[in-house]
Amino acid sequence: AQTVTQSQPEMSVQEAETVTLSCTYDTSENNYYLFWYKQPPSRQMILVIRQEAYKQQNATENRFSVNFQKAAKSFSLKISDSQLGDTAMYFCASGGTSYGKLTFGQGTILTVHP
C-alpha cells in the first residue's frame, strides 16, 4: 500500500523567485518511483518531473528540481525563477506495483504573483 501526503494546501510566490513544495510518502514497495504533476485551471494534468527511487541523484528538468530524501521518505519540488504560467495545482504521486498504479497526494495550489 502507498500513501502520499502534501501538507501545504496553498503556496504563493513572487515572479522570478524560488519556491519549494513539500511531499512525504510511505510505501511497502521496494521498486517505486515518484512524480510531480501540474494541473492548471484547464485541468489537463501535465508531467513535471519523475524520480526513480533507486537513483541517488536528484532529478532536474530545466527550472524544476527535486530533493529526494529516501530514508526520510521525502520528495520536495523546487521551482526556480517562478513564472506566471507556473500557477497551478501541483500533485505529488508515487508509483509501484507491477504495472504502475499511481497514488496521489491532496495537492498544493501554487499562485505566482507578478
Next chain:
Amino acid sequence: GAGVSQSPRYKVAKRGQDVALRCDPISGHVSLFWYQQALGQGPEFLTYFQNEAQLDKSGLPSDRFFAERPEGSVSTLKIQRTQQEDSAVYLCASSSGNRETQYFGPGTRLLVL
C-alpha cells in the same frame, strides 16, 4: 503526436441516469488507467487495462461502475444509475508499458443532479 483525449468534456446527468465516458489513449499505448478526482482532491485510482484485459478493478467504488476496452485502444467507463456522490472529474491516462510515465487526458467533469 496527439495526446489522450476524452469525451464528453462535461456531462450533466439526472440522478438515476446511466452515463458513458470515452477515452482515446495515445496511439500504441498498451496501458490505460481511469482515475476519479473529487473537487479539490487528488485523483484516485479506479481501474487498469493492459491492452484489452482489465487487470485491476479494485478502485471501482461500486458495481454500478463498469469499464471496458474491447479492442485494446478506446476505453469506455460506464456508470449506471448515477448518484450525486458520483459527481467528479474522471481522468483517463495511458502509458507505453508497465511502470512507464502516464499521460493524462483533459478529463470529463460529471455533475449528477
